Amino acid sequence: MRENKHHVPETVERLLDSTLESVESAEELALSVAQRAGFDDDDLMKIGMAVRESMVNAVVHGNRYSEHKKVRFSVTHNGERYTIRIADEGDGFDFNTLPDPLAPENLMRTSGRGIFLIRSFMDEFEMRRREPSGTEVTLVKYMVSK
């Protein structure tokens, strides 16, 4: 967490292709804004990983690498909250069916930890369906020490 002293509000938006290169560029963008916002190395690692996992969900599981589908990415901060929104154009999924990756029966699964890690690393995490299709996730990191 950071002390809110010299922030300059900033917003960056991109419309990205459904590729792994977009995962890298979204992570870099998010980290560059987060660095300017003053987050420390530990928070930068958490933010970078949360963005990466969210982008992988959008590109791989949402849009399924479709060249006809885009990922809408935005990152903004206002001195109090650093917010990332990532929206895909996929078919969506039932949020209630996500298995608990910490349950003993799931511990040795090779996938299914992404959303758990995002929740662990960010202060707020929200998923919602988009109309007519797709999923939007919102990730928030608080910027002011409490």
Add this chain to the structure above:
Amino acid sequence: MSVKLSTRQVGDVSVVDVAGRITLGEGSSALRDLMREMVGKGQKKILLNLGDVSYIDSSGIGELVSGFTTVTNSGGEMKLLNLNKRVKDLLQITKLYTVFDVHEDEAGAIRAFA
């Protein structure tokens, strides 16, 4: 930098020095391919040295689990060496730290193989 994998033999233990990023795509698939190749060649004692791993994502964690399962199911053993703080933290919050046999010095890890 993507992942860089190099293997060496210490007695009957195959040591894999892993450097760079183990992430979805090239990084995790390279590790998966190497582990399968080693098991296919009958190597039963595999030590993954993660000391120079700068980044690992959930896909990379999945590949560690996959490798562990592949080696164990073939009657072998896989151990981890030199976890940095970030990798260690990730394995702890995913409750995998106690699943793997983790070591901090290579000689001790080599001796720990049956």
